[in-house]
Amino acid sequence: MPRTSKGARLVWRAESRRADGSLRNGAGWFIRDGATFISACGSTGDRGRAEKRLAQHIVEKYRPARECGRDPAAVPVADAVSVYLTDVAPSHAKPKETAERLIVVLRWFGDTKIGDINGKVCRDYAKVHGNGAAARRQLEDLRAALNNYHREGYITSAPAIVLPAKPVPRCRSLTRDEAAALLRAAWRMRQSWKGKPSDRCTARHVARFMLVALYTGTRSAAICGAAIRPTEGAGYVDLEYGIFYRCAARRRETKKRQPPVRLPERLLAHVRRWAATPLEIKTKGRGKSASIGRMIAHDHVVEWNGKPVKSIKKAFRSVVEAAGLGWYDYVAAPDGSMRRVFRTDITPHVFRHTAATWLMQQGTDRWAAAGFLGMTVEMLIETYGHHHPDFQAEATRAIVSKSRPRNVPKKTV
Template sequence: MPRPNRGPYLAFVRDRGRWYIQWSEAGRTRQLSTGTDDSAAAQIALAQFIQERERATRPAGPRDPSQFSIDDALTLYGTEHAPHAADPQRIGYAIAALAPFWAGRAVGDVTRETCRAYARERGKAPGTIRRELATLRAAINYAKDEGRITYAPTVHLPPKPEGKDRWLRRSEAAALLNAARTGHATTRPYLPLFILIALHTGARKGAILELRWPQVDLEAGRIDFNPPGRQRTSKGRAHLPIPRRLLTFLRLARRRGTDLGYVVHRDGARLDNMKRAFNTACSDAGLDDVTPHTLRHTCGTWLAQAGVPLDKIGGWLGHSDARTTQLYAHHHPDFMEDARNAVDRRRA
């Protein structure tokens, strides 16, 4: 019995170091290079390839979800929406994670049980699964909005995990900085600066790695984490006065930079991923359960412990929702003070 045609798919050709699109046509296997070794970029190339093939056979009018493949939904979203999104790379990585499980399934196959099966097969943290399935949901909704399907089935996300309250004490932050400064020669030029910026400003990793010198006004002492032309999203980015200690380190870093270059860089190039360098520094410092986002939470916690009002903490961190800032309320020295005073008066 002949094997069913699985359609175009990605295969990594090791001797060429590239991802290739492969498909069967007239009983023969065809190949087309994506020109990249990055899996997320290859998924986008595959999506564009499938979209071009699909255009020729697309029936007029919206289809029932059972007649529209998830591959097509992800392709449509990845090629038409992602390039104009604030973080297209994040969408690309989510599509790359979603594609293997959902390949060959129709949009109508999305149920609570298949969403649970995806989570089991991925074996990742609930927060990761939630973000990936949110991308699937966005892709399906986009297909409906574009008139490709008659309705959008519900994508069942796992519950939103509670925010971690892991933050660094001053001694832990000092140990991490020391480990970064005495680490590998290739990471010493950028990792300590990244940590300092994150601890002083509370900016997200992506905002720091995208930061260029035109966004830093050393004379006025201001830093704007919103690059020109960036689409504003729910993940706000702040425009801040630069703390004096950080200003000193930024002035030193500026001597090594270029007028339009990245503030945190490796030999002038943008850092896409610094996970290994950061994890090594954490290990050398004896720190567990610490990620770059922990530095952002540490900044907010230190501000709360110093008695800074919650609304100002929210502004400093770029929160768009005041409920997010409430995460720091219990660190504030006045937390529950009114309640305690009321209890004390009642006992008197």
């Protein structure tokens, strides 16, 4: 009796050479599907990349059934997810992110039947994945995929997806001293060479990011993607009129509103200078750099080595650590030793909270502040209203004032 197939899976293969000594394949993770081996990490040894490639291989290989009126107990979750990725996800504002989240879902639920999903299964998934915002968002995507599959008539019913509780919103904001410390650390950070700092600056692009984030309250993705002139598929800064168009033209509007914002004069002067100042290149005399002739902000507001910055998280965390705005924990390593890990509650999104907090502390009109930040007046008042000088001012005056004598009419006979 033949052995049951294990299905597509990841296996590690050592380096292999042909009889003549030439390289057949480098060491790394491969997808084994029957007798076929497919490179999953490009010989980098990156397990995360290999897992994503495996999930992509499964989705591409699997062709979901679209018969109507099927019993959920006989339909795998992969069917619903595949249909959702094919029919619905491409119309999302960020289809790639939707696909990445559902790939994570497929690793757990791929072979599970839709009818087997219940509250315990959802709670187990959330627990393994940290019970945080990421797990909740992934389960929301699963719910959308199953409801879509049911709405299309492919199954007779869809199970209820139990979500973990919403995390408490973080409203951490920076003091002016903390903001100054971050800017100073980013501007002074240098590359180390053989244990000694060199004269190569490595975080000045982070300082530029922080200035834009602090004085506009814009989300990090919009800043990193902002061009210095009108560009197809990107937001941009109008240097003549000082307007930051945060959302790309013809991009579908989402609940994360991105209206245009007027740049403060001080920030506009910085951006104009970045667009007109050549990059400082140490090897310019040898003609080795591809960035020779480029400005600090040649094509985009925030650039590193002449290219736009896709994500600021890693460099930003290094700046926060250099500024000393965090703490260290000791965690157990796989070999049993203890290693020191830096922790902090300051993320790039903190600058948005900071901008909103500072606007309220300055007594800015609520309608004007909400339009500047790109949020509703209700959200601004609910989250940041207590920072406004007028917050409960009348009530605090009334509670300590002397009671007014009442005009009681005299008794008359």
